[in-house]
Amino acid sequence: MSESPEPRQPSVNAASPPPPPSRPSLLLRLKAFLGALVSTRLDKSGGRIRQLALILCLAYAGIGAKLIKLGLSSEPPQTLKVAVDQAASGARPDLLDRNGQVLATDVRTLSVFAEPRRIIDKDEAVELITAVLPDVDAKELRERLSSKKGFVWVKRQVTPKEQQEIFHLGLPGVGFVPENKRVYPNGPIGAHVIGFVDKDNIGIAGMEKYLDQQSLTDPHVAGFTVDPDSLKPVRLSLDLKATHALRDELKAGLEKYQAKAGAGAIIDVNTGEIIALESLPDYDPNDPPDMTKESSKDKINRINVGVYEMGSTFKAISISMALESGKVNLGSRIDARDSLRYGRFTIHDFHATHRVLTVPEVFTHSSNIGTARMALMVGVQGHQAFLKKMGQLDRLRTELPESAEPLVPKRWTELNTMTIAFGQGLNVAPIQALMAVAALVNGGHMIVPTFLTRNEADAMASSHRVVSEQTSESMRYLMRSNATHGSASFANIEGYYVGGKTGTADKIIHGHYSQDKVFTTFMAITPADKPKYLYMVLYDQPQAVAGDGGYHTAAHNAGRVAGLLIRRVQPLEGVPPASQFPTQPFPLLAKLGYGYDADKVGKE
Amino acid sequence: MMWRILHILAIGAVIASAAYVYSVKYQAIYASEQVVKTRHAIAKERDAVNVLRAEYAHLIRPDRLQALADKLLDTQPLALNQIVKAGDLPLPAAKVDSIGRKLEALGLGQSSTPSAGVTGATPALR
Numbered sequence: 001m002s003e004s005p006e007p008r009q010p011s012v013n014a015a016s017p018p019p020p021p022s023r024p025s026l027l028l029r030l031k032a033f034l035g036a037l038v039s040t041r042l043d044k045s046g047g048r049i050r051q052l053a054l055i056l057c058l059a060y061a062g063i064g065a066k067l068i069k070l071g072l073s074s075e076p077p078q079t080l081k082v083a084v085d086q087a088a089s090g091a092r093p094d095l096l097d098r099n100g101q102v103l104a105t106d107v108r109t110l111s112v113f114a115e116p117r118r119i120i121d122k123d124e125a126v127e128l129i130t131a132v133l134p135d136v137d138a139k140e141l142r143e144r145l146s147s148k149k150g151f152v153w154v155k156r157q158v159t160p161k162e163q164q165e166i167f168h169l170g171l172p173g174v175g176f177v178p179e180n181k182r183v184y185p186n187g188p189i190g191a192h193v194i195g196f197v198d199k200d201n202i203g204i205a206g207m208e209k210y211l212d213q214q215s216l217t218d219p220h221v222a223g224f225t226v227d228p229d230s231l232k233p234v235r236l237s238l239d240l241k242a243t244h245a246l247r248d249e250l251k252a253g254l255e256k257y258q259a260k261a262g263a264g265a266i267i268d269v270n271t272g273e274i275i276a277l278e279s280l281p282d283y284d285p286n287d288p289p290d291m292t293k294e295s296s297k298d299k300i301n302r303i304n305v306g307v308y309e310m311g312s313t314f315k316a317i318s319i320s321m322a323l324e325s326g327k328v329n330l331g332s333r334i335d336a337r338d339s340l341r342y343g344r345f346t347i348h349d350f351h352a353t354h355r356v357l358t359v360p361e362v363f364t365h366s367s368n369i370g371t372a373r374m375a376l377m378v379g380v381q382g383h384q385a386f387l388k389k390m391g392q393l394d395r396l397r398t399e400l401p402e403s404a405e406p407l408v409p410k411r412w413t414e415l416n417t418m419t420i421a422f423g424q425g426l427n428v429a430p431i432q433a434l435m436a437v438a439a440l441v442n443g444g445h446m447i448v449p450t451f452l453t454r455n456e457a458d459a460m461a462s463s464h465r466v467v468s469e470q471t472s473e474s475m476r477y478l479m480r481s482n483a484t485h486g487s488a489s490f491a492n493i494e495g496y497y498v499g500g501k502t503g504t505a506d507k508i509i510h511g512h513y514s515q516d517k518v519f520t521t522f523m524a525i526t527p528a529d530k531p532k533y534l535y536m537v538l539y540d541q542p543q544a545v546a547g548d549g550g551y552h553t554a555a556h557n558a559g560r561v562a563g564l565l566i567r568r569v570q571p572l573e574g575v576p577p578a579s580q581f582p583t584q585p586f587p588l589l590a591k592l593g594y595g596y597d598a599d600k601v602g603k604e
Numbered sequence: 605m606m607w608r609i610l611h612i613l614a615i616g617a618v619i620a621s622a623a624y625v626y627s628v629k630y631q632a633i634y635a636s637e638q639v640v641k642t643r644h645a646i647a648k649e650r651d652a653v654n655v656l657r658a659e660y661a662h663l664i665r666p667d668r669l670q671a672l673a674d675k676l677l678d679t680q681p682l683a684l685n686q687i688v689k690a691g692d693l694p695l696p697a698a699k700v701d702s703i704g705r706k707l708e709a710l711g712l713g714q715s716s717t718p719s720a721g722v723t724g725a726t727p728a729l730r
Contacts, residue, residue: 105654105658107655186661186666186667187665189666244666571682
């Protein structure tokens with residue numbers, strides 16, 4: 001192939017002055033060798049072609065082997081860009097409250113990374129970096145820099161000042177990459193609904209996790225980075241101001257009544273939207289707790305994850321069941337003269353009346369005996385079926401990833417039916433009770449609560465009827481009468497036609513119902529003739545305060561807080577106080593002859 | 605001769621057009637650089653806006669406002685009886701011309717409002 005320049009060389013040699021006598025043999029041999037190298041002898045060309053072919057074959061085999069090796073190796077060779085794209089926190093959509101206020105947003109920050117392969121002196125690099133970033137552990141950093149990876153983090157989300165200093169170190173193989181840092185401007189307000197993310201901006205809890213589960217925003221799908229501009233903000237059903245009001249009042253109550261924990265929620269009964277939800281103690285999602293630690297256990301979302309015996313608020317469900325079955329009506333009389341005996345158990349009334357009660361009186365006096373008798377009329381099977389229909393026996397799943405399975409007794413006897421009727425022996429998540437009571441008062445439509453915005457038409461389309469319009473109206477009537485004459489009077493805020501129900505459940509301590517440790521709940525609806533909002537407040541182990549006559553029952557803590565809350569939140573939601581009561585609040589009952597005025601019912 | 609002139613003209617035209625193309629090319633490069641720069645500036649501004657939005661949201665968070673209001677304002681929390689619907693407000697009372705009435709009482713009223721022809725409270729002129 002390259003035969004043209006070669007032949008001249010021997011000729012040049014030949015043209016040189018005559019060589020000394022000792023050298024000719026060497027020169028001649030060289031000449032013969034070179035001549036043979038470049039000569040075209042047909043008899044040798046076949047062998048040469050074969051040699052050439054062999055060399056080429058070997059070369060191609062080598063290339064093929066390398067290709068196979070690359071193809072089989074699991075780890076693709078990382079370019080820096082790919083490594084950065086995979087490691088850097090992706091963008092997430094903003095979370096807004098129902099009025100468009102920011103609940104969570106991304107802020108652009110810089111993170112420091114290193115390419116260990118390009119760092120020349122690792123010890124020097126470690127020394128310099130730790131001098132600038134004192135909170136980076138030197139030993140750990142040295143280990144990371146000694147790894148064979150193409151890309152390691154030095155520190156995530158540095159301040160501009162730190163960035164400047166690192167930049168001025170001028171270390172080769174150390175660089176910056178812009179990242180998205182999630183910030184929650186409102187701190188702990190609504191934290192249990194919003195949730196939080198980890199360092200890589202992946203949702204860990206709450207709606208943040210829900211968003212990732214919807215794979216709207218999975219930031220680390222291979223070869224796919226989310227363009228921040230393409231992300232639409234997600235609007236939650238929460239109202240920031242109402243949530244703050246709820247947290248503020250709950251917190252004040254928690255301190256005043258020295259309770260272990262408190263929680264509350266406000267739901268729009270016609271759409272199922274959760275307007276506010278708080279559970280105390282809570283946390284700041286900007287600095288999220290490590291939920292695996294024992295010390296963080298009391299920071300759970302008690303509305304969704306806790307399961308409790310709801311106490312007398314469950315009587316609303318039991319009485320509506322009895323009304324719906326047709327076995328009783330509002331005028332029926334229930335014998336509550338004596339304690340109810342069942343085997344070796346006896347059911348007492350907390351505020352014993354020792355007389356025959358009407359159904360509204362059973363509700364306003366919160367009679368355990370009366371409610372148990374009504375549940376017995378329906379029977380165990382009917383009771384179970386009704387609770388199932390009301391969603392009390394199955395785990396309720398909302399958008400929030402956190403949920404809890406209710407604790408249902410394995411053997412369900414008549415005794416269970418009697419106790420569950422007044423709220424003992426069945427542990428449910430408070431949000432389940434909230435959903436059930438919302439369905440009882442909104443006209444009988446079971447609507448699954450949501451943390452995203454939803455309009456009434458969609459809610460109605462996805463709902464199903466669980467009780468009749470008349471039963472629902474009866475429940476509103478009962479709750480209203482309870483606010484005027486019963487235990488819910490602390491929440492009877494002038495101008496809002498409030499209805500309510502208290503619930504005080506004795507806590508089980510070491511397998512026995514404790515006398516002094518209680519779990520109190522309060523549910524209130526406004527306005528009782530055509531409810532829009534249902535308020536729930538609950539406290540765990542509240543104490544009696546001075547001036548309350550030693551009572552630690554729900555009316556005195558949860559009830560009072562609910563009253564303050566209604567006073568504060570109703571105007572926030574744009575509902576001015578009405579100057580007069582509705583003239584015909586309960587038309588169906590009026591036709592049946594129960595009178596318009598629930599306010600008079602308790603006086604009979 | 606003709607051909608030579610034509611050749612010179614053609615060569616001149618080629619050089620001129622080449623120069624023009626070069627200038628256009630460099631302008632285009634310059635413009636695209638400007639576009640990239642502006643894009644970066646926009647991205648930077650957008651990030652800055654985001655930071656400001658977050659900061660604003662942080663500053664107007666309700667618990668902070670409440671604490672500030674409690675500390676710095678001597679107003680009281682809103683009571684429910686302070687909320688009234690717009691329709692419930694009483695109509696504004698007819699405006700009274702108090703000066704005119706006083707003048708009238710002094711016996712000077714006739715001259716000041718001769719055209720009104722009404723004695724007593726006169727509606728103020730708008």
